[in-house]
Amino acid sequence: MTQPLLSVDELTVTFTGRGRRDVQAVSGVSFSVDQGQVVGLVGESGCGKSVTSLALMGLLPDRGVRVGGRAEYDGTDLFGLSPSRRRALRGSQLAMIFQDPLSSLNPVVPIGVQVTEILARHRGMKGEAARKEAASLLDRVGIPDPRRRLKEYPHQLSGGMRQRALIAMAVACAPRLLIADEPTTALDVTIQAQILELLKELVDQEGTALLMITHDLGVVAGLCDEVNVLYAGKVVESAGRRDLFAAPTHPYTHGLLNSIPRLDAPRGEPLHPIRGSINDNIAWADGCAFAPRCDFYTLECLAGTPGLSEPRAAGHQVRCVNPVLPGSAGATGGTTGGTAGLEKTEATS
Amino acid sequence: MLRLVVRRLLQLIPTLLGLSVLLFVWLNRLPGGPAAAMLGERATEADRIRIEAALGLDQPLYVQYGRFIKRLFELDLGTSSQTGQPVWEEFTQRFPATVELALFAILIAVAVGIPLGYFAARRRGSWLDVAAVSGSLLGICIPVFFLAFLLRAVFAVQLGWFPSFGRQTTGINATEVTGFFVLDGVLTGEWDASWDAVMHLILPALALASIPLATIVRMTRASVLEVLGEDYVRTAESKGLDRRVIRGRHVLRNAMLPVVTAVGLLTGSLLSGAVLTESVFAFGGIGSFLRTAIDGRDYPVLVGFILFIALTYVIINLLVDLAYNLIDPRVRVH
Numbered sequence: 001m002t003q004p005l006l007s008v009d010e011l012t013v014t015f016t017g018r019g020r021r022d023v024q025a026v027s028g029v030s031f032s033v034d035q036g037q038v039v040g041l042v043g044e045s046g047c048g049k050s051v052t053s054l055a056l057m058g059l060l061p062d063r064g065v066r067v068g069g070r071a072e073y074d075g076t077d078l079f080g081l082s083p084s085r086r087r088a089l090r091g092s093q094l095a096m097i098f099q100d101p102l103s104s105l106n107p108v109v110p111i112g113v114q115v116t117e118i119l120a121r122h123r124g125m126k127g128e129a130a131r132k133e134a135a136s137l138l139d140r141v142g143i144p145d146p147r148r149r150l151k152e153y154p155h156q157l158s159g160g161m162r163q164r165a166l167i168a169m170a171v172a173c174a175p176r177l178l179i180a181d182e183p184t185t186a187l188d189v190t191i192q193a194q195i196l197e198l199l200k201e202l203v204d205q206e207g208t209a210l211l212m213i214t215h216d217l218g219v220v221a222g223l224c225d226e227v228n229v230l231y232a233g234k235v236v237e238s239a240g241r242r243d244l245f246a247a248p249t250h251p252y253t254h255g256l257l258n259s260i261p262r263l264d265a266p267r268g269e270p271l272h273p274i275r276g277s278i279n280d281n282i283a284w285a286d287g288c289a290f291a292p293r294c295d296f297y298t299l300e301c302l303a304g305t306p307g308l309s310e311p312r313a314a315g316h317q318v319r320c321v322n323p324v325l326p327g328s329a330g331a332t333g334g335t336t337g338g339t340a341g342l343e344k345t346e347a348t349s
Numbered sequence: 350m351l352r353l354v355v356r357r358l359l360q361l362i363p364t365l366l367g368l369s370v371l372l373f374v375w376l377n378r379l380p381g382g383p384a385a386a387m388l389g390e391r392a393t394e395a396d397r398i399r400i401e402a403a404l405g406l407d408q409p410l411y412v413q414y415g416r417f418i419k420r421l422f423e424l425d426l427g428t429s430s431q432t433g434q435p436v437w438e439e440f441t442q443r444f445p446a447t448v449e450l451a452l453f454a455i456l457i458a459v460a461v462g463i464p465l466g467y468f469a470a471r472r473r474g475s476w477l478d479v480a481a482v483s484g485s486l487l488g489i490c491i492p493v494f495f496l497a498f499l500l501r502a503v504f505a506v507q508l509g510w511f512p513s514f515g516r517q518t519t520g521i522n523a524t525e526v527t528g529f530f531v532l533d534g535v536l537t538g539e540w541d542a543s544w545d546a547v548m549h550l551i552l553p554a555l556a557l558a559s560i561p562l563a564t565i566v567r568m569t570r571a572s573v574l575e576v577l578g579e580d581y582v583r584t585a586e587s588k589g590l591d592r593r594v595i596r597g598r599h600v601l602r603n604a605m606l607p608v609v610t611a612v613g614l615l616t617g618s619l620l621s622g623a624v625l626t627e628s629v630f631a632f633g634g635i636g637s638f639l640r641t642a643i644d645g646r647d648y649p650v651l652v653g654f655i656l657f658i659a660l661t662y663v664i665i666n667l668l669v670d671l672a673y674n675l676i677d678p679r680v681r682v683h
Contacts, residue, residue, distance in 0.1 A: 059586055090589030098587075103580040106599050108677050117598070118588045153678040169588060 003075065004032035005209050006056070006177055011069040013051050013060070013233075025051040027233040027284055028069070031226075033177065036207040040224035040241075042214060042256070046278045048233040049213045053179045056211075057096050058086045073177065092122040095175035099182040101162035105154035111138075111165050112150030115172060122173045137168040141198060160191035164198070171202055178203075181213045196222055217256055221245060229253050232281045232289035235308070239316040249318045249325065251294045288321065296322045353674065357667045361660075368659050369421070372652050373414050404430065417652070427649030431641060436653045439638065444657075445528030446516055447627065447634035451619040453550045454557035459612060462562045466569025467601065470577065481566055488563030493622070497556035497629035504552060511552050514631040518545050553630040557623060561615040568611050572604040579603070606677055613669035617662045 013026040026048040033039045041049045054060050055067050056078065071078040073094065078086070098104040106114060115134040119125040125133055131150060138146035141164040154162055163183060170178060180199065184192040200223060203210050212224055220227050220241065227244050229237040229252065237250040248254050255274035274293055281289040287302035288294070294301070300321045308317040312325065401407045405416065420427060426436035469481035505513035516530055517523065523542035526533045531550070534543025576582060577600060585599040627636035635654065642650040673680055 057587055059583055087589045090587055092589060096587040098580060098584060100580060104584045106581040106585070106603070107679060108602055109598060110678075113598075117590060117594060121588065121590050121594075155679055166584070169584075 005035045005037075005074060006211070007032040007072050008052075008056070009070040009072075011052060011055060011071060012067070013048070013055050014066040014068070016064055016066055025233055026055065029228075029230065029233070029235055030069075031228045031235060031238065033209045033211055035176070035209055036203070037226065038203060038210045038212055038224045040212045040214060040220045040227040041230060042217065042220055042227055043230035044215055044256075044278050047230040049230050050181055052230075053096065053181050053211065053213050057090060057094060057179060058083075059096075088122075091118050091175075092173040093175055094177050094179070095170040095173070097163075097166055097170045097178065097180040097183045100186045101159060101166050102154060102186075104166055105162055107154055110151055110153055111157070115150070115165070115169055118169055118172045133172075134168075137172055138165065141165070141168045141171075142194075143168070159187050160194060163187060163191075163195055167195070167198065167202075171206075171208075174206060175208065177209045177211065179211045179213065182215070184214075184216070184219065192219075199223070217260060229256070232278065232284065234284060234289070234319065235317075236290065236319045237317065238308070239313075243313060243316045247312065247316075249312065249316065249323045250320050251296045251322075251324055252290050254324055255293075255295075288319075296324065298322060350671075350674070354667070354671070357670065361663050361667075364663060365656065365659060366418075369418065369652070369656060370414070372655055373417065374410070421656075426653040429642070429647055429650050431645045431647045431650070436649045439650065440635070440653060440657065441528070443633065443635045443638055445530075446632055447620060447623050447636065449529050449531065449546075450550060450553055450557060450623055450627070450632060450634060451616065453554040454619055454623075455561060455612065455616045457554055457558040458561035458565050458615070462565030463569050463601075463605075463608065466566045467573050467596075467604075469566070470570045470573035473574065478570075481570065485563035485566045488559045488566075491559060493556055493559060494625040494629055496559055497553065497626050500552045500556050501629060512549050516546060516549050516633055517542075518549075521545055553626050553632055556629070557619060557626045561612075561619065564611060564615060565608060568608050569604065572607050573600060576600050576604045602676060606673065609672050609676065610669055613665045617658070617665050620661055621658050 009030050011026055011029045012024060015023045015025060017023075029048070029052055031039065031041075041052060043049050051060070056071055058078070060067065067079060069079075073089075078089075081089070105111070112131060112134055115137060116125070116130040119130045119133055123133075134150055135146040138149055143149055143161055143164050149157070149161075149165075154165075157165065163186075167183075178199075183199070184195050187195060196219060199210065199212075202208060210223075212219065214220060224241050227237075227239060227241055228235045229244075229250065231252050237244070237248070237253045239249075244253065245257075248257055252274070255272075258272040259274060261271055276293045280292045282292060282302075283289070284305045287304060288297070288306050291297045291301040298321070303321075306319050306321050308319050309323075310317055312323075398407070405413060408416075417427070424437055426440070428434065429436050429439055432439065465481050469478040472478055501513055505511045512518065521542060523530065523539055523545075524533065524537045526536050530546035531543050534540060534546060581603075582595065582599050585595045590599075623632075623634060624636035624639060626632070627634045628640075639650070639654055641647070642654070
């Protein structure tokens with residue numbers, strides 16, 4: 001078995017502010033990405049998925065942030081590299097696509113320059129050669145009339161075109177690992193599908209590994225081979241795509257699946273959001289962070305951090321004391337009786 | 350671009366006409382008047398009428414105004430009631446000094462202020478940042494004339510590094526072409542004359558630059574801090590670009606937009622605000638002339654000066670608009 005292209009081991013990211021309490025945004029995340037594989041990092045806003053991607057790219061600010069754990073890319077320890085080595089790696093080997101295409105493009109610089117600057121930096125291309133390559137990159141991501149677009153500014157492009165331009169920049173140097181942080185959230189549904197199709201195509205053609213960060217399980221279903229579900233800075237469930245959708249085991253994954261509105265649901269059928277918000281959690285050290293929002297929790301949930309286990313199939317890991325197994329309590333209905341008990345416990349402690 | 354310039358120049362005409370009417374009416378409502386100022390307290394009524402007739406002040410206002418506008422187009426701003434010389438000549442003798450001083454001051458403010466503001470933002474919270482922020486507060490607080498006295502006392506009188514007054518060492522044999530002494534020296538190849546003029550400029554320009562410098566440091570710092578948090582800077586970082594490219598193309602180019610506007614307005618205010626600095630260094634610009642004009646209610650001079658200041662503001666605004674047009678494609682007129 002060959003080693004994975006990227007392997008992340010016990011990654012922690014802590015924001016330290018002067019005179020403020022430290023906040024651990026990512027607390028021990030481990031996963032790996034193989035060459036040509038699409039791996040999803042799924043969770044609500046605030047679960048630490050974007051921070052994980054920024055930490056891997058080395059884009060977190062130098063001060064006020066502490067990064068721990070290991071991240072190995074192709075055998076080299078990313079966090080041990082000098083800033084200039086990391087800079088050389090960024091854009092050439094590791095590339096990233098961001099969420100909001102308008103704010104992610106420089107408003108006062110033509111699209112062409114924003115593409116050619118990366119060619120100049122990593123591939124030493126200049127002048128007409130660089131412009132020609134930039135045009136063919138824009139063409140490849142499906143931007144019509146690329147020669148003319150090179151001279152245009154971001155505000156002159158549509159949302160979908162802007163995201164295509166950003167993708168063109170990201171793939172300009174044929175990176176081996178592409179990180180996409182919610183690349184479709186700011187776009188129309190029809191455009192979303194096109195962009196996902198484009199990403200799929202690029203991954204299939206080039207054998208690029210893709211780390212897909214999203215809150216949208218629809219995106220996961222359409223694209224990912226492996227899925228890691230994150231909650232409050234920890235992986236709570238990790239499985240192959242089929243496994244995850246066929247038999248979601250963590251109550252949180254259940255909740256995520258149930259909160260997707262269904263087109264074929266009867267009229268007037270209420271939606272099933274997960275109760276509370278990600279701020280209603282407890283520290284992982286005291287137990288399961290999801291317990292206060294969980295429909296299945298028991299007192300055992302508060303006995304320290306639950307570990308990852310494989311209750312059902314090999315490779316399908318879940319961090320839960322009371323995993324939702326087939327035949328156990330109805331996943332959709334759930335009980336609320338347990339919550340009152342938890343509040344009592346918190347009040348006495 | 351050319352169409353924009355022409356359009357903005359045409360917009361200038363109603364602005365200046367409106368201003369001239371306002372000025373004219375306002376000045377005529379002031380108590381006293383030039384005749385009284387020229388004649389002193391013990392003038393007779395007959396003297397006053399005679400002088401007013403000679404100056405045309407006995408005509409109806411609209412006639413006086415019509416004449417004023419007509420002469421304006423002939424670059425004839427009238428005659429100073431103080432010196433008896435044409436206002437246009439009085440101005441052309443003094444403007445170059447003031448303009449040279451103001452430009453030099455703004456040049457210092459920009460050349461020092463923008464890098465200082467940038468690095469203060471980049472190293473937020475460092476000693477450099479703290480020094481820049483508190484130093485600029487000091488720069489805004491200290492009255493300009495006091496700073497001028499201080500600089501003159503220390504660097505000119507005590508240390509003798511710079512001349513203490515004037516625009517030129519007396520006796521220097523310099524050819525005058527434009528009246529801008531630094532430029533004249535360059536044009537005629539008289540380099541020591543240019544250098545001499547620069548040495549005379551440094552202290553007054555430093556004093557005059559204090560407020561614009563402080564303003565530019567603070568604005569640049571705030572603007573850079575804002576831009577550093579923008580998504581496109583993160584994108585640029587994710588591309589692994591050189592620091593130099595990120596700084597110039599992605600951070601400064603965006604951060605400069607508000608600073609350009611500020612520099613324009615500051616330059617305008619320097620031209621009218623140079624008065625005190627000029628008098629400390631006996632610089633011979635428009636400052637002292639204007640002061641006597643105000644004391645003597647020298648209408649033609651005052652009207653001419655205010656029109657000049659308005660004109661420079663409008664022109665500077667035009668330049669700022671053009672600069673904006675170059676930097677920011679979003680405001681471009683198609």
